[in-house]
Amino acid sequence: MKDNLPDKDGFFGEYGGKFVPETLMYALNELEQTYKTLKDNNDFNAEFHRDLAEFVGRPSPLYFAKRLTEHYNTASIWLKREDLNHTGAHKINNTVGQILLAKYMGKKRIIAETGAGQHGVATATVAARLGLDCHIYMGSEDVRRQSLNVYRMKLLGAEVHEVNSGSATLKDALNEALRDWVTNIEDTYYIIGSVTGPHPYPMIVRDFNAVVGYELIDQSQESFGRMPDSIIACVGGGSNAMGIFYPFIKMDNVELIGVEAAGKGIETGEHAAPLNDGTPGVLHGAKSYLMQDKSGQVKGTASISAGLDYPGVGPEHSWLKDVKRAKYVAVSDDEVMKAFHMVNKMEGILPALETAHAFAYLDELMPNMNKDQHIVINVSGRGDKDLNSVVEIEDIKL
Amino acid sequence: MKRIEKKLKELSQDNQKAFVGYIVAGDPDLETSLQLMHLSVDSGVDILEIGVPFTDPIAEGPTIQQAHDRSLENETNLQKIIDLICKFREKDTNTPIILMGYINNFLMYKDLINRSHELGVDGVLVVDIPGELSLEDYGIDNQDLDIISLVSPTTSKERVKEIVKNSTGFIYYVTLRGVTGSSNLDGNEIEQNIKYIKSISSIPVMAGFGIKNSDDAKLLSSFSDGIVIGSSIVELIYKNSENKDFHEVSDYISNMKDAIR
Ligand SMILES: Cc1ncc(COP(=O)(O)O)c(C=O)c1O
Numbered sequence: 033m034k035d036n037l038p039d040k041d042g043f044f045g046e047y048g049g050k051f052v053p054e055t056l057m058y059a060l061n062e063l064e065q066t067y068k069t070l071k072d073n074n075d076f077n078a079e080f081h082r083d084l085a086e087f088v089g090r091p092s093p094l095y096f097a098k099r100l101t102e103h104y105n106t107a108s109i110w111l112k113r114e115d116l117n118h119t120g121a122h123k124i125n126n127t128v129g130q131i132l133l134a135k136y137m138g139k140k141r142i143i144a145e146t147g148a149g150q151h152g153v154a155t156a157t158v159a160a161r162l163g164l165d166c167h168i169y170m171g172s173e174d175v176r177r178q179s180l181n182v183y184r185m186k187l188l189g190a191e192v193h194e195v196n197s198g199s200a201t202l203k204d205a206l207n208e209a210l211r212d213w214v215t216n217i218e219d220t221y222y223i224i225g226s227v228t229g230p231h232p233y234p235m236i237v238r239d240f241n242a243v244v245g246y247e248l249i250d251q252s253q254e255s256f257g258r259m260p261d262s263i264i265a266c267v268g269g270g271s272n273a274m275g276i277f278y279p280f281i282k283m284d285n286v287e288l289i290g291v292e293a294a295g296k297g298i299e300t301g302e303h304a305a306p307l308n309d310g311t312p313g314v315l316h317g318a319k320s321y322l323m324q325d326k327s328g329q330v331k332g333t334a335s336i337s338a339g340l341d342y343p344g345v346g347p348e349h350s351w352l353k354d355v356k357r358a359k360y361v362a363v364s365d366d367e368v369m370k371a372f373h374m375v376n377k378m379e380g381i382l383p384a385l386e387t388a389h390a391f392a393y394l395d396e397l398m399p400n401m402n403k404d405q406h407i408v409i410n411v412s413g414r415g416d417k418d419l420n421s422v423v424e425i426e427d428i429k430l
Numbered sequence: 431m432k433r434i435e436k437k438l439k440e441l442s443q444d445n446q447k448a449f450v451g452y453i454v455a456g457d458p459d460l461e462t463s464l465q466l467m468h469l470s471v472d473s474g475v476d477i478l479e480i481g482v483p484f485t486d487p488i489a490e491g492p493t494i495q496q497a498h499d500r501s502l503e504n505e506t507n508l509q510k511i512i513d514l515i516c517k518f519r520e521k522d523t524n525t526p527i528i529l530m531g532y533i534n535n536f537l538m539y540k541d542l543i544n545r546s547h548e549l550g551v552d553g554v555l556v557v558d559i560p561g562e563l564s565l566e567d568y569g570i571d572n573q574d575l576d577i578i579s580l581v582s583p584t585t586s587k588e589r590v591k592e593i594v595k596n597s598t599g600f601i602y603y604v605t606l607r608g609v610t611g612s613s614n615l616d617g618n619e620i621e622q623n624i625k626y627i628k629s630i631s632s633i634p635v636m637a638g639f640g641i642k643n644s645d646d647a648k649l650l651s652s653f654s655d656g657i658v659i660g661s662s663i664v665e666l667i668y669k670n671s672e673n674k675d676f677h678e679v680s681d682y683i684s685n686m687k688d689a690i691r
Contacts, residue, residue, distance in 0.1 A: 051533055051558045053489040054593075055607055058584035197495060198485065210488045215608040217584055314534040314558065315486060327507035328538035330485040 035281040037348065042231020045354060047347035050230040052317045055214045059222075064232040066137050071239070076132065083128045084243060087161075088118045090125075092244070094251035094408070099378040104394060107261065107401035110408045111381070112248055112276060121384065121413030122241060122272040123154040127223055129240030131158040134221035141220045142166045145209040147174055147202030147268065148339030148386060149181025150413055151225030156190035166190040169208040171201040174338045177424075181417050199332050202268075202342045206316050226269025227346030230317030234274075234346050241275025248408060249279055256406050262287040262397070265410035266389040267307070267360065268339045270346035272412035281357060289397070290349060291389045293335035294362035302334035306345050307353050307360040320347040336365040336425065337385035337418075363392040369425065371395075372415070384413035385421065433526040433552045434576050434599040437476055438634050438655065447690040448656025450636055451475035451663055451683060452530065454483055454497040456506030458671040460514050466667060466676060467518050471525050473680040474687030479555070479658065482511060482531030489557045491611030493661040497668065508539040512549050519550035528553040528578060528599075533568065540569045547574040553599045554578065561585075561593030580604050581627060583619055590627060600634040601627055602658060605641070605650065611661035613640050621653045644689035651690035659686060 037044045050060055070076040084090040093116065097109040114122040127144075134142060142159045145168075146152030152168040159166035168185055172194045175182050185192050198204040206229075213222045227234040227241075252260050263280060265273035267290040280286045295303035303309065306321040313322035315330055323331040323343035335341040352358035363371075368385060371392035375383050383391060390409050401407065415422075423430060431439075441448050451470045455463050467478055483498035483506055490498065508529075515527055529546070533556050536543055543554065553576030559565060561579035576599030581590055584607065594601065605620050606612055624635050637650040638658025651657050666679045 050560060052560065053557055053582075053604075054561060054580040055489075055582040055584050055604060057560050057589065058582075058586065061586075197492075197499075203486065207486050207488050211491070211609045214489065215612065217607050314532075314537065316488070317558070322534075324534070324538075326538065328484075328535040329502060329507075330534075 035278065037351065038231060038235055044348045044351035046312070047320050047350040048231055048234060048318050050317060051314045051319065052230050053214060055217060056230070059213065059217050060230055060232065062137070063133070066133060067232055067236055070133065070136060076136070080129055080132055084125065088124050088128060089116065090243065091247045092116050094248065094255055096255070097379050103378060104398035106398050106403060107405035107407050108256065110255065110260070110406060111411045112244060112408055113411050114244060114272065115381065115383065115387070115411045115414035119150070119154050119157050120416065121150040121154065122244060122275060123151045123225060123413070124157065125243055125275065126225070126237050126240045126271060127151070127154040127158045130223045130236065131162060134164070134223070135162060137221065139219060139221035140164060141216060142223060143169070143209050143212050143220055144223045144225060145169045145202065145205035146225060147205065147341060148337065148384070149174065149178040149185065149417060150339060152185050152190070152192070153181050153188070155223050156185045156188035159190065160188045167212065168192050169195055169205040169212070171195050171199070171205050173200040174202065174205070177421050178338055178417055179420060201333070202338065203330065210316065226271040227274045227348060228269040228316055228318060228344060234318065234348055237271050238274045238278055238348065241271050242278045244272070244275040244410065245277065245279035248276060252406070252408070259283055259286050260408045261401070261405040262289055262407040263410070264289045264291060264390045264393055264397070264407065266291050266340065266386050266412060267345060267349060268342050268386060270349045272410050274346060274348055276410045277358060288352070288358035289393065290358055290360045291393045292360060292362040293337060293340040293389060294364040295334035295336070297364050298362055303362065304333035304335040304341050304343065305362040306343060307349060308362045312350065315344045318347045320345055320350045321353070336368055337389070339384070339386040340389065361393055363389050367392040367395070372422070381411065382415040383411060384415045385418045387412045432574070432576060433524070434477065437524070437526050438600065441476060442655070447651040447654070448476045448636065449474055449687050449690060450477040450479055450638065450656060450658040452479040452481055452658060452660030453667065454481035454494065454501050454664060455511045455514055456483060456501030456504050457497040457664070457667065458500060459504055460506065460510060462674060463514055464517055466679070468521065469676055469680055470683055471522060473683035475683055476656070477526045477528065479528045479530050479660070480511060480515070482508060482529055482535050484532040484535055487532060489609055491609040491661060493611045493665050497664045508535055508542060512542060512546055512551070515550045526552040528555055530555040530557065532556065533558050536570060537568060543570050544572045547572055552576055555602060561589070561596060564596055578602055583607055583623060587626065591630060594627065594631040594633060597633060600636050600655065603627065603635050603637045603654065604639045605637050606639050608639070610639055613642060615640050615646060617649050620650065624653050644685055647686050647689040657690060
């Protein structure tokens, strides 16, 4: 299987590309050129890896989930602990990388969109470290359900702009960030938060997150003497999944499984699972699977988790689906809540609601595995940010 | 001769600049859009640009975004917009019509778009297809339709050359860095960039984005072949949608037309 995509125009098969208003082409080409020269530059890479080690705390451990393994009593379950990163999720890998690009390009103003607030926090964090002006766009619905992260971004000195248009969630925050970028194109760097958006973003965000997958190759060898049989990750835009999948694409015997948000159930239409129940379309600068109606209007989404509540998905996932290299499944809000509790109780780990989607697939997967197999779950983030939501969802009196 | 070319030729023979007027189809409703199309032409619009509403119009400022949302509440789609244009053509066969919108809607109606010239459409402007790509690659392939492309202040000279090669009808020069409805026009830069386009091609150049008053219109028309006005018209339509008395819209259009004479 090929892993040298995208092609020079930014396509993964028919997906990806640069579908943007003309004004943005200049900035995308500038970014593409910069990345091309820096990606094999020793100084740049040394600085990136030093930051990952000293600021993020990499490598993240590969941890054996003993009680979960005993519970299912088939394959060994291993957890790739991105939740232990500084700021609590994989999102920091990408922002540490992109802020370096911004620095090399001499940009003074940083913008980003955020859903769950994890990417907003990760962006505000790296901007604070370099003393750069930082603006975060966030849907008002997400501001409400992720209020702790909003406060965190403010503490870090970022300005949080509430977006009320459309569905007031991640999709609309992205629209607004793109509009900001069109307006302030010359001095502004847009740190996109997932493997979405126009080329070269899906490639750049993937490459910066691929450190997760590369570490896993070594750690698997050390921990169980070979490569995993299956790797499971939740998919919103798809950056944590792409990061852990990417180095394994060419290893055909490693199964790659992406878990989307089925919300209230795929059959209800109220979900956020474009790879399971969408059709190819163009949103936010790239062609990819998309939740849309027959007229090409983007549909509203529903998910318990703000970070997965997005009608599109990164173009490389669409390609991996079509060529059948990865498999994409979906789990409902109810299944997610069950898994959320299970992981807390059995492993002493508080997963993000996004991450709990990956765990929720175990019920279906594990009965078909056998004892000498090894599976890895990408624990994309920790769930401290979700405690308010969980309290609300379960109507708990504190 | 194609309708856009013919209209622009007639105007330039009379030493006139073109007024391209933008409205969103289906805002406040399709019946009123038909009325507004005729009213715009009667008041001085030379070329109609019909906005196709999209849920995620990333190049639009709040005024036009909200018009898209209002139109979508009426379930406007490209089929209904083409029907609207057919109705308009029953009374007006001279005024060129351009569809302006986003690729995702056009992709869903490829066949209809490819037949749209017979139905009265003269050109398409797809905001999120960069100009040097050809719409043909995306299945929109009808020689009779003009393909209008955007050039912006950040477009490099090399790209301008490619874009001009793939465009017919006219070039839409985006006069500012920003979304529709913003305001920070830099007359000097606009003049230089339009001069450059004119130095490498004979294709007409319209200037748009951010034109609000007659001073803007006068200035920009002095070095272009015409101007495009959207947000201001859309705003006035919205303001008067309740009672459907659109004389403010028609006064505004005639004032602007006078300003560029
Ligand atoms: C912890 C966590 N996991 C996953 C995601 C989903 O993003 P992606 O699919 O890009 O990994 C988010 C997004 O906010 C997140 O915070």
